[in-house]
Structures are given as C-alpha cells and as structure tokens.
Amino acid sequence: MKENSLRKRVFEIIPGFLSWGIILTLVILAFINPVSCAVIILVFDFYWIIRTLYLTTLLVMAHHRLYRERSKDWLKACPKNNFYHLIIFPVYKEGLDILRPSLEAINKCHYPKDKIIVVVAFEERNPDARNNARVLESEFRDSFHIYLSTFHPAGIAGEKPTKGANATWAAKEAKIVLNRSGIRDEDIILSCFDADTCVNEEYFGCLTYHFTKSPKPHQSSYQPMPVYNNNIWQAPSFARLVEISSSFCQMIEGMRLEKFVTFSSHSMSFKTLVDIGYWPVDMISDDSVIYWKAFLFYKGDYRVIPLYLTVSMDIAYSNSFIKTIKMQYKQKRRWAWGVENFPFLMNGFLNDRDIPLIKKVRRGFHLLETHVTWAVWAVILLFIGPLPVIFGGTFFNQMAIGYNLSKITGLLLNFTLFTSLVWIVLSRLILPPRPKEVSRFKNVIMTMEWFLVPFIILILGSTPALDAQTHLALGKYMEFNPTPKSKKMV
C-alpha cells in the first residue's frame, strides 16, 4: 500500500517537474548560454509551426466530415434500433433554465421515445434539488420511457464531492430500475451529459448506428463534437474565442483516433460502465478517466469513436470582464486537472501484465506530452522567446543567431497567420443562425475579435495547466469546482 502511494506521488510530480524543468532550464540558459537557448527556441518554434499546420489540416478534414454527415438520416441507416438509451445529467447548482432546454432537446430527437430513459442526477446538498426535480418531473414524466430523478447524498465514505460520484450514484439507481423492468445492461447505451448539453435531433440515431456498426461496441466510447453554441451570440468575445478554440481542439483530437480520449459529454456501453465499476468517485476529471478505466479493464483494447454530430453547450461568462476571465481560467484549470489521469494510468500500467509494452509507452508518453506541451508552449513562445535577445548582452547580439533569432521567429510565426485565417473561416461556419435581436454588426465583431488571440494565449495559454500541474506535484489536490452556468449572466 505504502509502495503504491509513493509510486502515485512520483507520477503526480513528474508532469509538473518536467514542465517547470523545461521553463527554468530555458530561462537559466538565456542568461548563461543564450546561443543554446536560442537554438532550442528555434527548434521549438519550427516544431510548433509544423504542428499547427498539421493540426489545422486535420481541423479542416474534421469540419468537412461534420458538414457532410450533419444532414444524414442516421436512424434509417441503423440496422437495428432496439437499444435503450440511458441519459444521465449530473446536476449540482444548475437551475431549471439550464436543464429544461437540455431535456427539450432530447424530447425533440428522432429516436423512439419509448427507448429513452432520462435520469436527472441531483445533489442532495443542493437545497433547490427536490423542488427542481418536482417541476421537471411534472413536465417530462410522460415524454420518455422512464424519467427518473436521483439524489446523491453528501458525505459517503471514500467519496469526494465530484461529478463522477453523483453520476455513479445515478447509474446504480438506474440499473436497479432498469433491470427490474427487464432491460438488460447490454441493451443499454449510456450517455453522460453535462447539464447544459443540448443534443442534435439525430444524435441517438447516429450513436446507435455507430454502436451497431462497431466491431466491439462494448469496448468503445462514443464522442460527439462539443460546441458552445447555446449562448454564443450573447457571450463576450473573450469567452467565445476560448470556447470556439476548445471545440476546434476536440474536433482535431477526433481525427487522431489512436490518441482520442473522451471529453465532457459522451456515450458508452452501460454494460461496460457496470463492468469497470462506474466512474471513479474521488477524481475530478471523470470524463477522461472513465476512458482510461475502460482502457485498462480491456487490456488496451478500447477506443473512442468520434461522432460527427454536435452537442451544444453553454459558454461560461459573466457581466464583468474580470469575472469572465476568472471563470474561464478556473474552467480551463479544471480541464487541465486531467493531468491526474497520468498517475492513474501509470499505476494501472504497472499493475498490468497484458497490455503490450509499446502500447503502454505510446499512450503514457502521449498523455504526458499533451499535458507538458500545454503547460509550456505559450510560455516558450511569448516569454522565453525574447529572453536571449534581451539578456544575451552585446556578445550574443553580435552573433549571427542573435540577429537571426527574432527574424526567423517572426517569419515562422507569420505562417500561423495563415492558420488563423482558416480558423476564422471555420468558426463562422459552425455558428448557429444569428438571433433576430442580435445586430448584424456582431458578425464583424466576431471576425475582428480573433485579434484578441495573443491576449488570450497570454492568460489562458499555459498558466491554467501549469497551475494544475503544480498543485498536483505539491499534493494540493483540487476540489471539484463546477463552472457556474445560467442563462442569466452570473
């Protein structure tokens, strides 16, 4: 036990240690050996440009696929649609204004309603939970095959106040009800959605299609493309840009199948969820850790299948600019807390004898590289890049590299302007229609706001990830801090 916890601590420290190690080494090099520092910066800049061009190409391909498949009649294409869909909405403080549109979106879906089971999972500790449950039950009780409200009690031993704990409680309650009704676990496809998730009408048809077509449907998760369209026309530029970028990142990840991990709202086999022991009840990043749990359970033979349909969520914002930045920062830090998956996965790998070593190395390295790159890229590009020129002194500035560093860096980064143009065009294409009450002028603002990107990178580029990794390395574990969401501004 002691050995396990020591091992866990070592793996918790590694990402933060690497990120800080890279940053501090480069800063020290900028003073004591600016030429070496400049060489490393140039290598990184070039790598970043190539990577950006590559990923932008993937984004274009993903967008093309999304565009192509959005009007497909998935239900008709399904060989059989006798699967039940269990949809769990873990809720904490979200009110009726958030939940009602999400439930209405499910109600509008083309999938037969007698095959849809909805569970709204409330937290007992929320004083409004019972009342909200009563209101929603009265509105949606007859809309689905089964409509269930669950109330997760606080303070269960071994649990932390996380979304995973609530979802696990709800799934166990649902299992009792469903099994009692004669519905088998293997006939249920589970979707665990954030409270503000509004699905596309074809979502369950598309999900059923991919489930039935998958060679190993129970060894797969199904990831829709999250977009933050619910309030995109109302949200301020800063928050809108951050969330559009998040959607794009997810679309890009969807193209990299061997590295794809579940994120936010997603679906999977209910049987698999039961077999692997539900979500962890003491981890914040339940959306991704559930994938790794299944991955370890199935000895590495588990994958995520991208669904090229969007699920729309809310952009978190406030009426104050500073509050919006704080909200976004906290949300991104919570996402970056997914770095806790690294010690979880490494521990799992060390306890496993069946997963091929090469697979362990590749997946472990990719997880680590993703988080470390997230924590250092903006720091290197924006802060460390100019250091050799500033602190290199006369000698460095008389060197050819002293002159060429800023020139080549500027030239390379100009390539990213091209990718920015692609992102601007694609961001316009995924926008929902402009509401009548929104001025046409907003179209111009939404194009011009991309000039804010350097400012956003400055604040939200690397710092939330560095913050999360530092906390994990120091053993100061984060509490689950849900992003406040409301149709009214917070």
Added chain:
Amino acid sequence: MLNEQKIRGILFYLSVSIFFIGLPFILSYALGYKFNPRTLKFTQTGLISIKTQPQGAHIYLDSKLLDEKTPSTLSELLPGTYSIRLESEDYYPWEMQVDVYPRRITRIEKVILFPKRLNIKQLNKGSVSYFYIDQERKNIYYFNRQDSILYESDLEGERFKELSVLPKSFKGMPKGLRLSEDKEKILLFNSHQICVLYLSPKGSLLYGQNSLMLDYPGKQIIQVFWHSDSYHLILVTDKNISVLETNILSNELSLVNLNGFPSELFYDIDRDSLYFSDYQMGNDGAVYENVYKLEFSEKASIISSVVKLRQNERE
C-alpha cells in the same frame, strides 16, 4: 474513415519529414552557416546589417550593385574584408571597408547620407550683428548694431518682426542677451551696461518707458542672469557678485567679492542657484581654486555650501 486516417498518416509523416529536413537548414542559417551543395558541407559565414538615413540607398558590395536597398542585411558572406558603397541620388555616397567575421554580424546601422543640395536658407531679413535663440519659446532674437533694433522670428525665420529699439546710450555690441522667465523682458549687456527691454506694457515698472539702462563704468560685466521671479538680476562682474532689481530706483546689493576672474559660471534657474569658481588663499599660503554654489531662493542663506571640486596649487 479509413481514407481519412490514411490521409492523416500521410500528413503526419509529411510533417515529420518537413521538420527533420527543414530543421538543419533553419538552424545552420540562424547560426551563420551556409550549405554548399557541391561539397555537401556547411561553411561558416557572417552578416552585414546596413541601415541608412534616408532609407532606400543602393548597395555596392565589392563594386557589385546588389538588388536590395537599405535597410538590408547581407547574409551568407564568407569571412573577409568587403568594400561597401552606399549610393542614393542627390546624396553624397558613403563608402567603407568592412570586416566580416564567421558567425558574427557586422552592423553598419548609423549611416547618414548627406544631401548634395544643402538645405540652407537665410533667416534674417536685414543685417544682423548678434542673435540669440530661445529654445523654450522657439524664437530667434536678432540685434542690428547700426540701427540698435531688436528683431524676432520663429526658428524657420518666419514671422520676422521688429521687437524693440535699444536706447541710443547703449554702446557697442551686446555680449549677451537673456529672456526673463515670464518671457516679458529681455536683457542685453555689454562690458559696462545692462539694458532691459520690456516686451509688454505690464512688464514695465516705469510708465511710459519701454527700457531700463543700468551703467557700471567702474566694473567689467562678465555675465548677467535673470532670477526666476523675472524681476531681480544676478550680476557677475570682475569684482563681485551682486543682485539688483530691474528698477531704476533700486540699489545694487553686493553679495560676494571675487578674488579673481571666474573661469566658469552657471545659473540654475529652477533652484535659483549660481555656480561659480573663485580663488582662495589657504592657511598654508597656497592658492586654491574652489567651486561655490550661491543660492538666491527665499529659504536659502547667501552661501549655503561650498564644494571643493579641485585643488590647484599655485606657486
């Protein structure tokens, strides 16, 4: 889906290939190396950065005209000495032998090309014997000895106009001209006279007069300064330092008797302090030159501090 993954695979390996093929060239270029495709070797080179004022000059490298114009950086130059000539139409050419060192940049970034056609113009409209430039007011004051008239214009010689006429009693050429802090009075002085001209009626204390003449026949005036109140004058002569009001009825107040001719004088109008040098005989019988600060502000004593700047022993 499979097709997409195939394309993605191709893109991935293409990107990796571009990275590993392009990186050596980028790094070698940045570090000042040049790839020689014939020998397949990298050779060390240097750079010359050229900036001129004005920009756009033609660059001749060892007498060969280059395509680029200034500002420009000539890269991939083998180490050695190069002749650089910069030419621009209507400007004098600039030429220099420049050493290029391996992996170094030689900067020629402070070149000014001077025009062949000089941009020169006469500012005064009549004959001038003396002029003074007030930087703060951006004015030029001209004095014509023949008719004793004071003129003014802006720094471009525009708005040239007669300002005042010096009294006939002011003899010879002025040694200096100073504008008061309130910009309403000008003083001119020669070796034995001070003339204060009132530029606006409210500056005058004596109704009907637009000038004040002060004579010092027994002394030689070295310098005169305006006090910051624009009313008092600090007068430095070969005999003493005194203060006086710009009023015909006031008396001169002598503050410091000088032992010699001050070699340096500076008046700090912001602090109303006069810095001057004078000789002093020490207890050892030797003569020392000291630098003094004499304060004229309200709070200060007459001589607040004495700073010994240097000691020159005189035989």
